[in-house]
Amino acid sequence: MALCLLSPGQGSQSPDMLARLAADPATAGTLATLAPLAGDEALRVAADPARCFANRHAQPLLCLYALAVGAALSAEGVEAALVAGYSVGELAAYGLAGALPAAAVLRAAAARAQAMDDCAPADSGMLAVRGVAIGEIEALAAAHGVDVAICNGDEHAVLAGPQCALDALATTLAAQRGAHVVSLPIGVPAHSRWLQPAVAPFAATLAALPWQRGALPVLAGVSAEPVRAPERAVETLSRQLAATIDWARVLDVAVEMGTTVFFEVGPGNALARMARERHPGLPARALADFASVAGAAAWLRRQLA
Template identity: 25%
Template sequence: MAIAFLFPGQGSQQPNMLHDLPPHPAVEKTLEEASEVLKEDILQWDSQEALQSTVAVQVSLFVAGVAVARALEQEGVLPDMVAGHSVGAFGAAVIAKSLTFREAVSLVKLRGELMERAYPNDYGMGVIVGMEERQLNRLVANCFTDENPIYLTNRNAPRQITVSGSVRGIEKLLMLARDEGASKAELLHVRVPSHCVLMKPISEKLRRAMETIPFQSPKVPYIANRTARPLRDGESIKEDLAFGVAYPVRWYESVCILAELGVQLLIEMPPKSVLTSLAQQVIPCRRSLSVEDNGMRAVCIVAKRIKETSGR
């Protein structure tokens, strides 16, 4: 029976998320390594003030995910597949052994800097729950203007979809969505218009920065953000990481693919449990646990029992 590691993306951040990681030698070593690459203490990056920066958010999320995944591996819990939502995909690539941690720290930092520099103000993301995609397409078409562009982006669940673009345009769309019966329609804690065509120049710059970085074939399948397909070669993972920021994350399909490939347990890295909640909605027949909610010890016990049951 297979186990998948899930790595959350922007929107899951919270103050002190690095300080609150489980105490473990692998976590401490990962924080030290990140600080060496950044040439400053990574524990200064997760304060409420610091997390106003897209750069700090993305680097902190990435480091938190890899740190706990490494701790789980040291405790004997190894993934059979990996998947990361948006910037979480970099953590997935590292744990799949396609990309080194040090190279990934620098790339995630660059990714955040390019995004923040391109859209310092007035852009962001929103989420709508309880409406079908076709309904939202109609609302987007009614709200879109050249001055305030908005786009449907991540498909997190059949009735949970994000939008990206101008905050003014998003706010108008959210109001209309609430009027038409959305159970939830609100702005996300994301200060850039991720996963839409506005990010295309960022993707191109990121891809150029990756040209000299070696990517290896992953040790376990990596589920792509753009296509929701398992990738098994380094070049395809490089393309997914570079261009994923300009395309919607097909998370709903990714979770379904994990189930189809035999995953019985999904383990979400800190912070929070957003991906765990989504998995419980999409594939309730599979077990989903977040390290944050359940703790390292409980997650390890469940994972090892599953492996014992499967005879591995």
């Protein structure tokens, strides 16, 4: 049996997310050690509904959460064979895989957010769409001047672009196609053409990090290829800022590589739900489904036995 850890991106955070880790003996120590590396006020910012969704705070906080949970699972004897991350979660995935130390991941997360904020146009955002064939979503997105940022499945995508264009498209999709649309609490058009100026600065940041070879493979969001080499990690991590992520393909490749269990290490369970939808025959859970890390680890050990 083989475990694939899933590290989420923005939208999964909540003001109580780090309080939960601080109250769990399995994660409290690691959280206390790592939190200062995510910013002097990381714990207070995470608990503030007005700030925890801001791009510059959200990205380091989500990486902090994933790294603390990953360390706790490892201490409980749970070891993964593969790691995948959704958007900024892919950066955290390299920490979970052992390719980057936690401090480097958190520094890079802050730099990633800054690079995106520096070039993101005002009044832009992201929109989740369900219930319409992906080909039709792509065509309507192009007609409205927005990009498909993430492909989550055959009828599920996330779009990015100017907020006015997203609002107009949301009305069309809901009224004329019966789609379920949700405006995401993300103020930058991630994984779209508008962030192309952020790619080179972030690549330079990544290239300067203390990469370690011989780690677990990480599935690149832009290509679903398993990545181990630092040079390839730098290229795919930076390119994804302005390119579509094919998350559906990432899940498929994980299964092709032998994954039999998915586990999400973030504060929500959206990735676990998507894994179950895509591969209903495989167990897929999230820490959010359990009362404690110890409970989650016990479940994982049973699945992997």
